[in-house]
Amino acid sequence: MNSLKRNMLAQQQVHAVVVLENGLNGSQEVGGVGDDAMSGGVENYRTLLEQEYEWLRIKMQYSQKVFSLTFRYMMSLEGDFDPHRPSQDRQHWQQQQQQPPKGIVMNRPCDVKVTSSLIIVSDSFNRRILCFDLKTKKFKFTLSDSHRPYFMAVDLYDPNSLYVTCMENYVKKFDLEMKAMVWSKFQSDLKRPCGIVVESHQAENARIIVADCVNQSFKIFSKMNGDFIGELQYRLGCKNEIPFGLHLDGDGDLLCTNLLSHTISCISKNTNLLKVYWSIGKKGIHQGEFQYPRGVFFERSTCLIYVCDQSNNRINVFSNRGEFIQCFGSPNNEQGSGIYELNSPLGLCISEHTGELFVVDMGNNRVQIFK
DSSP: OOOOHHHHHHHHHHHHHHHHHOOTTTOOOOOOOOOHHHTTTTHHHHHHHHHHHHHHHHHTTTOOOOOOOOOOOEEETTTTOOOTTSSSSSSHHHHHHOOOOSSSOOOSSSEEEEESSEEEEEEETEEEEEEEEEETTOOEEEEEEESEEEEEEEEEOOOOOOEEEEEETEEEEETTTTTEEEEEEEEEOOOEEEEEEEEESOOOEEEOOOOTTTTEEEEEEEEETTOOEEEEESSSSOOOOOOOEEEEEETTTEEETTTTTTEEEEEEEESSSEEEEEEEEOBSSSOOOBSSSEEEEEEETEEEEEEGGGGTTEEEEEOOOOOEEEEESSGGGGOOOOOOOOEEEEEEEEOOOTEEEEEGGGGGGGEEEOO
């Protein structure tokens, strides 16, 4: 984020705090915004202020912790999920000549998200969502479903709201506090929905954006009730393009991975014609190259971008301008099942409460945790 954007954001945050603490009314000027400037746009301005104020409130609730980039292995969520046994990979069970314990063993997990208290994993082929305690890493509860959950998004404004795409072309909302589904929407022209992001404010027009792999587009839904709003065609100049992973950067623009062009792009989500700010990558094994990039995550505190480079079995890290920082993964980009090794990483996220990086190691049916 450049200095001009940073100054504008700082001014908006100050406006938000003052207005929402003192009350928004037409007779009050805030930071030079008076009756004339706000006439005809009070509701839009209120929405912006509420969104900025809520983000400030969330940030002040806890001291943010950033990921260290040392990739120090902590543990894996798999098997019987015993947090006191650090190595629970397949080799452990092979040495014991046993099968992993039944119950909550994962089967092709796809994505992971965190709240201030939970780790949430889409256990896709078991048709359920697993929830663990963020601090203790112990299993807490399951959200069962008749469909296969794929990718997820947590609403920053309401962390109890979880939005999920399903392989059977559904988009769903769950209430984590009530442990129940709120709504489920099937869209006939939604084909293999993947990445999902949610606008984190309470306005009635707040949206959910879903990557539609087969139709090469972004589908737009209402955050309030899941109703279909429309679509944006995904055409960035490559003949074969498949949008997959999605995340919002610090400016609210879309970070999107592309499976067939082996790239990641930063795209404006505020126009009907998609504007590409930058796009990086090509197929390969070297620094800054990908082989089928999947999940993407933007760390707000550092403005770093983390990408699951699936077929290279590694995590790539970039600046918010697309500059390569470093990568981490299995030696020689080969599949591995031990600690510090990956086999088809698919989804990832970072907890700003603990500074931990969570990586869905899909080929090993586990979630690895690094700090």
